[in-house]
Amino acid sequence: MSLPPFQHLVDEHWRDVARLAHGLVGPVHADDVAQQAWTQALAAYPRLTHARNLRSWLLTITHRCAMDHHRAARRTTPSDDPAALAEAPVVPPPDAPDGSLWAMVAALPERQRDAVVLRFVGDLDHRSVAAALGTSPGMSRRLVSDAVATLRLDLTDPEDPR
Amino acid sequence: MTPMTSATDPFRSFSPTLTGPPRLAPTDVSYVVDDTAVGRMLLAVRDDGRVLTTAYVPDAGAEERWLARLAAAVSPRVLRHPRPTDAVRRALEDYLAGRARRVEVETDLTLASDFQREVLTGLAASVGYGERTTYAVLAAAVGHPGAARAVGTALGGNPLCVTLPCHRVLPASGGVGGYAGGPAAKEHLLALESRPA
Structure with a gap:
């Protein structure tokens, strides 16, 4: 077993990690989250036991860092200010091609949002999405299809043909 | 075009302004x-x-x-x-540039085999700036007389070219012989070292 030089992972996947971070926490905090994900990945890298699915490994770490970010944001949000609380989760990227879509994605329940962003921005299959969310592939499918229904997108999940 | 591609377009076309690759501190x-x-x-x-x-x-x-x-x-x-x-x-x-007679650095021979390590350290210790030797002479000097070919192979895989001066080892039959950097690089180094100080 041998792992590729870490620089390969950076060169090949930094854009995907950055996009996912943008999708999960918005433009203001995306850099911090991506940076943190890379730092954690670099620290953990030598302990990996195989070199399969390095991309989904990186995106899973990115998702975990995004969740940590949301958790920390909730903690620092004064709880007696409901407006600020509602504001907390995600700011849609202002440069998103379809601003209304991203506003809607941001407004989804957290797990639906994470599932749909991991699935379509991260382009991960349901097994990987489920692993990132700590759930089953069946639940991942459900979260994604609920999100798609809420977004009223005419969108067929290729992983889940109906 | 499959329906999937067009259907996932709003997500695929999501292209936020990315600031660049991560800035990571030097590591191992x-x-x-x-x-x-x-x-x-x-x-x-x-x-x-x-x-x-x-x-x-x-x-x-x-x-x-x-x-x-x-x-x-x-x-x-x-x-x-x-x-x-x-x-x-x-x-x-x-x-x-000819300002130093050796590449003044601490080396780590983790990438070398045991035999390579023997040959490369023997070479660095016994063949100085501007000097030349042959594969056969070096083989004998490091205690493996007759192993000229093996010494040649060991030098061919030198992870520390120039730093550990395998360019100073030449075939007994004449010419500059092989070199990882190509014969022109080897000739360049030999010419550099034979320049009067």
């Missing part, structure tokens, strides 16, 4: 690829500053092979980082 192995006076070289150092490779990488394939070897033998935490490699880059430059 740092490297740069440097265009030196004798060719394209991969300079890699450990976190303690010791030099792991000054190896010729004429093309991307050679670069990949050395990086894979570094990842397997030292640590998979290998990052491109100019700053930690500054010292070896300068030392190499000083040597190639």
Whole structure:
């Protein structure tokens, strides 16, 4: 077993990690989250036991860092200010091609949002999405299809043909 | 076009402004690829500053092979980082410009086999600046008389070219013989070292 030089992972996947971070926490905090994900990945890298699915490994770490970010944001949000609380989760990227879509994605329940962003921005299959969310592939499918229904997108999940 | 491609378009076309690759601190192995006076070289150092490779990488394939070897033998935490490699880059430059008689760096022979280590340290200890030897003489000097061919092979895979001066070893039959950096690089180094100080 041998792992590729870490620089390969950076060169090949930094854009995907950055996009996912943008999708999960918005433009203001995306850099911090991506940076943190890379730092954690670099620290953990030598302990990996195989070199399969390095991309989904990186995106899973990115998702975990995004969740940590949301958790920390909730903690620092004064709880007696409901407006600020509602504001907390995600700011849609202002440069998103379809601003209304991203506003809607941001407004989804957290797990639906994470599932749909991991699935379509991260382009991960349901097994990987489920692993990132700590759930089953069946639940991942459900979260994604609920999100798609809420977004009223005419969108067929290729992983889940109906 | 499948329905899936068009259907996922709103997500696929999501292209936020990305600021660039992550900024990571130097880690177990740092490297740069440097265009030196004798060719394209991969300079890699450990976190303690010791030099792991000054190896010729004429093309991307050679670069990949050395990086894979570094990842397997030292640590998979290998990052491109100019700053930690500054010292070896300068030392190499000083040597190639004739300002120094050796590449003044601490080396780490993790990438060498036991036999290579024997040959390379014997070479560095016994064949000085401007001197030349042959594969057969070096083989005898390191205690393996008759192993000229094996010595040639060991030098051919030298991870620390120029730094550990395998260019000073020539075939007894004449000519400059083989060299990882190509014969022109070897001739250039021999000419450099035979210049009057």
